[in-house]
Amino acid sequence: MSNPVIDIQNMTKVYKMEKVEVHALRGVSLQAMPGEMVAIMGPSGSGKSTLMNMLGCLDQPTSGDYYLGGKLVSKLGERGLTQIRRHKIGFVFQSYNLLARTTALANVQLPMVYSGINGKERKDRARRALELVGLGDRMYHQPNELSGGQQQRVAIARALASEPDIILADEPTGNLDSKSGEEIMAIFQRLNRDQGITIVLVTHEADIAQHAARVIHMRDGQVEKDVQVMNRIWAKGSQEAAMGQAGIGVSARGPAWRGQEAAI
Amino acid sequence: MSALLECLRMAFQGLINNKVRSILTMLGIIMGVGAVIAMVGLGQGFSAHMSAEFQSMGTNLLSIMKDRRVTGAWDLTVADAKALEGLPGVQAVAPTYSGSATVLNNQGVESSDTTVNGVTVGYQTARNYKMSIGRFITEEDDDRKKKVAVLGSTTAETLFPNEAYPIGQVVRLNGIPFEVIGVMEEKGGSGFQDPDDVVLIPLGTAQSRLFGASTFRGQYTLSGIDVQATSDKEMSLAEEQIAATLREQHNLATGAEDDFRIMNQAEMIETTTSMLDTLTLFLGAVAAISLVVGGIGIMNIMLVSVTERTREIGLRKAIGAGRGDILLQFLIEAMGLSFTGGLLGIAFGVIVAGFISPQLGVDPVIAPYIMVIAAGFSAMIGIVFGIYPAMRASGLQPVVALRYE
Numbered sequence: 001m002s003n004p005v006i007d008i009q010n011m012t013k014v015y016k017m018e019k020v021e022v023h024a025l026r027g028v029s030l031q032a033m034p035g036e037m038v039a040i041m042g043p044s045g046s047g048k049s050t051l052m053n054m055l056g057c058l059d060q061p062t063s064g065d066y067y068l069g070g071k072l073v074s075k076l077g078e079r080g081l082t083q084i085r086r087h088k089i090g091f092v093f094q095s096y097n098l099l100a101r102t103t104a105l106a107n108v109q110l111p112m113v114y115s116g117i118n119g120k121e122r123k124d125r126a127r128r129a130l131e132l133v134g135l136g137d138r139m140y141h142q143p144n145e146l147s148g149g150q151q152q153r154v155a156i157a158r159a160l161a162s163e164p165d166i167i168l169a170d171e172p173t174g175n176l177d178s179k180s181g182e183e184i185m186a187i188f189q190r191l192n193r194d195q196g197i198t199i200v201l202v203t204h205e206a207d208i209a210q211h212a213a214r215v216i217h218m219r220d221g222q223v224e225k226d227v228q229v230m231n232r233i234w235a236k237g238s239q240e241a242a243m244g245q246a247g248i249g250v251s252a253r254g255p256a257w258r259g260q261e262a263a264i
Numbered sequence: 265m266s267a268l269l270e271c272l273r274m275a276f277q278g279l280i281n282n283k284v285r286s287i288l289t290m291l292g293i294i295m296g297v298g299a300v301i302a303m304v305g306l307g308q309g310f311s312a313h314m315s316a317e318f319q320s321m322g323t324n325l326l327s328i329m330k331d332r333r334v335t336g337a338w339d340l341t342v343a344d345a346k347a348l349e350g351l352p353g354v355q356a357v358a359p360t361y362s363g364s365a366t367v368l369n370n371q372g373v374e375s376s377d378t379t380v381n382g383v384t385v386g387y388q389t390a391r392n393y394k395m396s397i398g399r400f401i402t403e404e405d406d407d408r409k410k411k412v413a414v415l416g417s418t419t420a421e422t423l424f425p426n427e428a429y430p431i432g433q434v435v436r437l438n439g440i441p442f443e444v445i446g447v448m449e450e451k452g453g454s455g456f457q458d459p460d461d462v463v464l465i466p467l468g469t470a471q472s473r474l475f476g477a478s479t480f481r482g483q484y485t486l487s488g489i490d491v492q493a494t495s496d497k498e499m500s501l502a503e504e505q506i507a508a509t510l511r512e513q514h515n516l517a518t519g520a521e522d523d524f525r526i527m528n529q530a531e532m533i534e535t536t537t538s539m540l541d542t543l544t545l546f547l548g549a550v551a552a553i554s555l556v557v558g559g560i561g562i563m564n565i566m567l568v569s570v571t572e573r574t575r576e577i578g579l580r581k582a583i584g585a586g587r588g589d590i591l592l593q594f595l596i597e598a599m600g601l602s603f604t605g606g607l608l609g610i611a612f613g614v615i616v617a618g619f620i621s622p623q624l625g626v627d628p629v630i631a632p633y634i635m636v637i638a639a640g641f642s643a644m645i646g647i648v649f650g651i652y653p654a655m656r657a658s659g660l661q662p663v664v665a666l667r668y669e
Contacts, residue, residue: 058582058662078587085662086584093666097579101281113270114584162584 003070004031005165005198006055011064011074013050013221024050025061026221034165037192037199039209042218049170051218052202056091056168057084069165086115090159092201094171096151098143104130104154105139111162129157133187149180156187160197167191169201173208185211186235193238211235271589275596278569279604286601289565292558293605293645294612297638299551301613305628306620307544311537313626324355324496325390326503327527328489328510337523338514341483342467345384347509348491353502358386358490359467363475365437367419367463375422379462380437382470390490398431398446405445406466409473413442417450418460435463437474499528555642559602559649566598566653577657578665591658598650599643606642610635 013025024047032038042048053059054066057073060081066074073084090111098107108126117125130139133153143151152172159167169188173181189211191197201212209215210233217225279286330340345359361382367375387393388400396417405412413435415423424430434441442465451459471477471484478485493502503526510524527535570577577590617628 053663056582058666082581082584082586085582086586091582093579097575097666099576099579102277110580111583113274114580114586114589158583 002034004067005034005036005069006030006032006200007065007067008054009065009067011051011054011061011066013047013054013059014062023221025054025064027064028218028221028223030216030223030226032166032198032200034198035192035196036214037188037212038201039212039215040200040202040218041204041206041209041215042224043204046218047221048202048218050221052168052170052200055166055200056089057081086111087162088165090162090164090167092152092155092159092167092169092172094174096143096148096155096175098151098154098158100143103140103142104135104146104157107143107154108158108161111158115162125161126157129160130154132160132191133157147180148176149183152176152180152184153187156184156191160191164197166198166200169199171202171204173203173205181208182235183237185233186238189235189238207233268592271592271596275593275600278593278597279600282569285565289561289601290605290608292561293555293602293642294558294609296551296555296558297606297609297642298612298616299554300548301610301630301634301638302616302620302628303547303551304544304634305613305617305630306624306626307540307547308629308631309617309621309626310624311540311544312629314536314540315533324493324499325529326491326493326499326506327532328491328506329487329525329527331521331523331525334521334523339478339480339485340489340524341480341485342471343481343483344510344513345486345489347513348489348506351502351505351509353493353498353505354491355494356386356389356492358384358390358492359486360387360488360490361467361470361475361477361484362487363470365463365474366439367423368436369423370434370436373423375419375461375463377461378416378419378422380470380474381462381464382467382474383464384467386492387464387490390492393451394449396447396449397429398444400446400448401464401466406468409468410466411440411442411469411473412445412466413437414446414448414464415444416448416458416460416462416464418458419463420444420447422461437463437465440474503528555645558605559645562598562601562646563649563653565601566594566650567656569597570594570653570657573657574660574665574668577660578662578668581660581662582666587658590660591654594654594657595647595650598654599646602646602649603639603643606639609642610638613638 008028008030011025011028012023015022015024026047028047028051040048040051050059054061057068057076061074064074065072068084068088073081076084099110105123105126108129109122112122112125127136127139130136133156135150135153135157138146138150143154146154152175156167167188172188173184176184185208188199188201192199199212201208203209210229210231212229213232214226214228216223217227328340331337340359342359345357348354348357363380363382365380367378367380381387383401384406385401385403393400398414400414401412404410415430415435420430423435424433427433430444430447433444435444436442442463448460465474468484491502491506493499506526507522511522514523516523580590614628614630617630621628
């Protein structure tokens with residue numbers, strides 16, 4: 001039995017506004033095992049976004065401990081958090097957040113620029129990541145030449161590129177039509193199943209949450225329910241071995257993802 | 265290393281993505297650096313020109329003036345000039361009284377900016393003037409305070425454009441009619457004072473009839489005395505003799521300071537160039553202020569850019585950019601603006617100097633080191649004015665920045 005990749009113990013977060021104190025998290029504890037796919041659901045104001053920020057090391061909790069991959073990260077300073085974000089976490093946002101007027105390939109390379117990976121390896125990895133999300137033929141397109149779904153796939157490739165321990169997706173289908181949303185979920189499911197990547201996604205759509213293996217319901221800053229999904233939805237295309245030509249899946253299992261497998 | 269290169273690439277990408285804004289921002293620096301380069305270039309051009317001018321004026325010239333820095337200094341008078349005549353090493357003595365007067369011909373055409381000098385016969389030798397037509401001022405003209413005038417070539421051209429032979433014509437100095445008795449050959453050269461744009465009249469006439477010169481101890485005062493030494497080698501002898509004679513004339517006790525200055529050409533060149541250097545420095549300083557204004561423009565636009573790209577900064581931080589990465593990116597952008605602006609400004613300055621210099625009649629001298637300094641200084645402005653916006657950007661909290669609309 002391996003150790004949890006995410007281990008949160010009794011986490012609280014209090015935002016101090018001018019006079020009032022907002023208790024966004026009131027003692028949240030949860031664990032996620034490597035290779036899990038977890039959805040976090042809840043109405044707005046339930047604290048799910050705050051939890052996401054904590055998971056992503058974008059913010060520090062008021063109290064409580066957060067172990068990521070066995071390492072206590074909740075007490076780290078800014079420098080330490082930057083390192084964690086750089087090497088351990090991949091982000092996917094609702095509004096894609098790609099750099100405008102920058103090719104897909106360059107966008108995917110961006111995290112690796114900060115982690116200091118040299119030009120050639122960076123490019124190779126970015127290429128493989130884009131092929132993995134089925135955008136091998138769109139590498140030199142800029143965001144404004146891509147559809148919403150394609151942009152989100154570039155964002156997923158970007159999250160993958162730095163070989164993170166976990167991928168955090170904040171409402172990844174929120175800006176997409178249902179067909180594109182389905183495609184994105186298919187990619188997540190495939191990455192999770194084939195690459196064994198841990199995925200945590202926040203959503204307020206029940207049917208999107210159904211794509212995960214486990215759903216955590218938040219309410220008023222606390223975990224209300226934590227359930228295994230009984231009749232999991234498998235997105236169309238998620239059962240195929242890999243996208244595009246055969247063989248990419250094999251190459252994707254090559255050196256680029258070795259770290260990932262070691263983590264599992 | 266590759267990260268730094270990447271930073272450079274990203275920063276310049278940012279600038280290229282906002283072409284119009286970048287160029288407008290750079291304009292401040294372009295103007296500032298351009299002004300500095302043009303000013304300094306023209307100033308140094310003037311210096312070089314003036315030195316050449318002095319050297320061509322004829323050697324062996326000593327200029328004597330009252331030393332205004334000495335309190336109670338005696339005015340130089342005609343008596344002083346008389347005393348210098350015939351001293352060992354002294355060939356010619358030329359007392360002068362300069363002033364400004366309205367110079368008109370009979371038709372009312374004005375020759376503006378013309379210098380009017382009251383001189384004696386020695387002036388022609390001392391200043392190396394040659395006559396084109398007519399004659400120079402004689403001792404008799406001076407003694408009898410005749411209202412006669414010798415014109416420089418430029419002045420003659422202005423006042424009598426259609427007369428090949430203006431002898432006998434009338435010029436009016438402050439309304440007083442003077443008869444033209446001669447026109448001098450062109451001396452050439454230009455600069456602050458055109459040596460050909462002069463009207464020479466007898467000293468006595470200038471003092472008593474035109475300017476009403478003040479008197480000192482019963483003698484008319486002078487603006488200065490030019491002395492021509494007999495030869496180069498006799499210069500120091502002449503200087504000594506003149507100093508001794510004037511000290512005697514002015515009743516200076518032994519040990520008292522000279523109340524006059526004797527300048528030879530080297531000193532005159534030095535004085536002029538130091539004056540020009542001061543002027544250049546002053547103009548350069550004015551131009552430097554405009555550089556600072558340009559820098560503030562950069563700061564302004566960088567602050568706007570930081571606000572505008574808050575989300576981008578948040579994203580970069582979320583995917584692993586540290587404080588230093590963001591700081592460097594924005595700093596390099598600011599430096600890219602100012603440095604590129606600086607280079608364009610140097611080109612602009614060289615062009616401007618090239619356009620203005622024909623009007624001033626000097627060749628601009630733009631030393632390479634000035635360009636290096638200008639480029640370095642503009643890069644520095646980028647750092648100084650870019651650091652604050654860059655720090656603002658790097659200090660943004662990723663959560664806050666990502667949520668920014």
